Amino acid sequence: MATVLRLVLLVIIFCGSAPGARTQELDVNQEAGLAPLPQVANYGICKSMVEIHGYVCQEHTVTTEDGYILSLQRIPAGRSSGDTPQERRPVLLQHGVLVDGAIWLLNLPHQSLAFILADGGFDVWIANSRGTKWSRGHTSLSSDDPAYWDWSWDQFVEYDLPATFQYVHHQTGKKIYYVGHSQGTLIALASFSQEKLLNLLKSAALLSPIAYLGQVPCPLARSAAEVFIAEVNIQIITNFWLGVDEFDPKGKAVDKLLKAICNKPGINCYNLFTSFTGKNCCLNSSTVDFFLEYEPQSTATKNMIHLAQMIRGGSITMYDYGDKDKNVKHYGQPTPPVYNMSGIPSDIPLYLSYGGKDKLSDVNDIQALLYSLKDHDRDKLVVQYQEDYAHADFVMAMNAKQMVYDSPMAFFRLH
Numbered sequence: 001m002a003t004v005l006r007l008v009l010l011v012i013i014f015c016g017s018a019p020g021a022r023t024q025e026l027d028v029n030q031e032a033g034l035a036p037l038p039q040v041a042n043y044g045i046c047k048s049m050v051e052i053h054g055y056v057c058q059e060h061t062v063t064t065e066d067g068y069i070l071s072l073q074r075i076p077a078g079r080s081s082g083d084t085p086q087e088r089r090p091v092l093l094q095h096g097v098l099v100d101g102a103i104w105l106l107n108l109p110h111q112s113l114a115f116i117l118a119d120g121g122f123d124v125w126i127a128n129s130r131g132t133k134w135s136r137g138h139t140s141l142s143s144d145d146p147a148y149w150d151w152s153w154d155q156f157v158e159y160d161l162p163a164t165f166q167y168v169h170h171q172t173g174k175k176i177y178y179v180g181h182s183q184g185t186l187i188a189l190a191s192f193s194q195e196k197l198l199n200l201l202k203s204a205a206l207l208s209p210i211a212y213l214g215q216v217p218c219p220l221a222r223s224a225a226e227v228f229i230a231e232v233n234i235q236i237i238t239n240f241w242l243g244v245d246e247f248d249p250k251g252k253a254v255d256k257l258l259k260a261i262c263n264k265p266g267i268n269c270y271n272l273f274t275s276f277t278g279k280n281c282c283l284n285s286s287t288v289d290f291f292l293e294y295e296p297q298s299t300a301t302k303n304m305i306h307l308a309q310m311i312r313g314g315s316i317t318m319y320d321y322g323d324k325d326k327n328v329k330h331y332g333q334p335t336p337p338v339y340n341m342s343g344i345p346s347d348i349p350l351y352l353s354y355g356g357k358d359k360l361s362d363v364n365d366i367q368a369l370l371y372s373l374k375d376h377d378r379d380k381l382v383v384q385y386q387e388d389y390a391h392a393d394f395v396m397a398m399n400a401k402q403m404v405y406d407s408p409m410a411f412f413r414l415h
Contacts, residue, residue, distance in 0.1 A: 045073050045126070045134060049105045054079045055118060061137070062167040064130075064159040069137030072164065073101060073126040074171075078119035079109075088123035089202065090172045091412070092164065095395075096182025096210075097153075097307070098249055098296040100132035103181070103395050106287050111398055113179065113405055120409055122177070125168050127184075130160060131246070132297040149245035152306035152319045156187040157196070165200045177412045178204040181395050182360065183307075186210040189369075190316070190339040192348060203349030203415040205408035207394040208361040211341055211372075213307070214314025215364040247304050249296040277391035279357050282398050291396065316341065341372035349380045349415035351408045355389030382411055 046057035050073065060072040077088070093114060095103045104126055109115035118124045128135040130151065131143070141148040168176055178201060180188045185206040191197050192204075306319045313320075317336040321327050324334040331337055344350075350373070354366045373381060386393070386403055394404060 045071075045102055045105070045128075049102060050075060050114075053109050053115065055109075055115065060125075060167070060171075062163050063139065064163040066155065066159050067139040067141065068130040068160070069135065069139065070130060070160060070164065071101075071128040071132075071134035072167070073128075075114060075118040075124040075126075077123075078115075078121070080119070088121055089177060089412070090123045090125055090168050090174055091117055091177040091179060092125045092127060092168055093117075094127045094161070094164075094178070094180045094184035094188070095129065096180075096184050096208075097299055097303070100134065100295070100297045101126035101128045102294055103291075106290055106396055107284065107398065111401060113395070113400070116401055116405055117409070122412075123172060125164075127160075127164050129156065129299075131299050143246070146245040149300040150302065151300050152303040153183060153187055153190075154306070154318050156183075157190045157194070161187055161191055162196060165197050169200045175202040176200055177202050179207065179408070180204070181207045182210050182391065186316075189341060189344065192344045193339045193341055194343075195345060198345065198348065201348065203351070203412055205351040205353070205411065207353050207404065208358055208391050209352050209354060209366060209369060210361055211316055212314065212365040212368040213310040213360075213362075215362045215368075216311055217359050217362055245301055246298050247301040248298045277359060280390040280392045280397070281357070281388040282393055282400070282403075283396050284398050287396055287398075341369060342375070344373065344376070346376045347380055348376075349411070350376070351382045351384070351411045353384040353386065353394065353404050353408065355391070355393060356385065356387040357390040357393075360391045380415075382407075384408075 044059055046059050050057035055075050056077060058074040058076065060074055062070050062072060064070065093101065093104050095101055104114040105112050109119070114124050114126055130136075131149065136143045138148060143149075165176060178188060180186075185208065188197075188204055188206065189209070189211050192201075302319070309320050310316060316339040318331065318339070320336045321330060327334050327336055352366070352370075354361050354363070356363060370383065384404070384407055389397070389403070394400065397403065
């Protein structure tokens with residue numbers, strides 16, 4: 001029953017990206033008379049989203065130790081640069097949950113972080129997590145096989161991020177700058193807390209950091225958790241989720257479950273995007289439309305349950321199997337091990353940027369994270385606060401270069 005309730009909670013939180021959602025928008029592109037962004041075709045991110053803007057782009061794959069084949073895109077140089085990749089520092093971009101690497105490319109080149117970094121002298125690598133459109137391969141499993149979806153973000157920490165770091169390092173011969181958003185920050189912090197990747201890391205910028213989730217103010221989530229969650233109809237879950245291992249936000253199971261939840265008294269689902277991310281200040285309507293055309297992407301149902309456990313428990317632990325014997329089988333102890341944020345080495349250069357309107361990376365949860373980092377070397381920890389920014393602004397805002405991106409780029413050059 002506990003697992004079912006956690007699943008309900010996360011369905012509500014993360015289905016805010018569902019088709020038809022809208023948010024407050026700043027239509028700068030249309031006002032400037034610029035052409036709408038192209039739709040993504042079925043022949044890869046490089047051709048669909050990068051090369052059309054005049055950039056060189058390479059498609060790469062990396063295979064994890066547990067057999068998942070992940071897609072990587074490389075933008076080795078800017079449009080007007082005369083230098084070579086050998087003269088550039090590699091930077092790895094890691095997206096959050098229910099999206100993929102396209103999130104860094106949705107705006108025009110002077111507004112999208114991947115292009116800004118390439119034009120700024122970096123060798124840009126874009127990661128795509130297992131289960132997303134371009135990372136559904138496996139050495140022995142089909143994505144139609146339930147076993148393919150038997151993972152949570154623990155496996156990103158254990159397999160995906162190390163494999164990606166090692167691949168980029170092997171290709172470039174250099175230590176890596178890292179930029180994560182949302183879940184991309186969580187897996188980095190968890191890795192650093194275990195002192196993983198540090199020999200390959202130069203410095204890290206974490207946008208909308210996710211670590212502690214116990215104070216998430218998302219109204220749909222809190223309504224579910226505090227108002228009606230004890231009254232949820234177990235038959236709804238049984239009908240929709242029995243045997244559903246892939247969490248597909250565009251699938252019938254999520255759609256039906258969302259409608260059932262939104263029909264509950266006191267639940268406001270009128271503006272799901274804003275309810276999910278917070279009131280974003282600076283999004284272009286054409287960018288939001290493009291986002292809704294291409295995203296959201298699938299993840300594992302187990303991953304959603306894991307994130308729900310963090311919200312309900314208020315701590316950062318490995319996946320809880322909900323049974324002492326199962327936990328002992330997997331971990332050698334009755335409770336899942338903790339990712340200790342205070343265990344992050346104090347000399348890692350970290351840049352954290354968070355927003356006052358963010359309903360997922362909540363200000364109070366950020367303060368808990370910063371308290372865990374209170375002994376961090378002062379010259380190695382920079383914190384940026386954007387009062388008007390919500391969760392999606394950090395990857396989609398029209399003014400993000402000036403408001404957010406320029407500062408971590410300067411931080412990278414310093415470290």
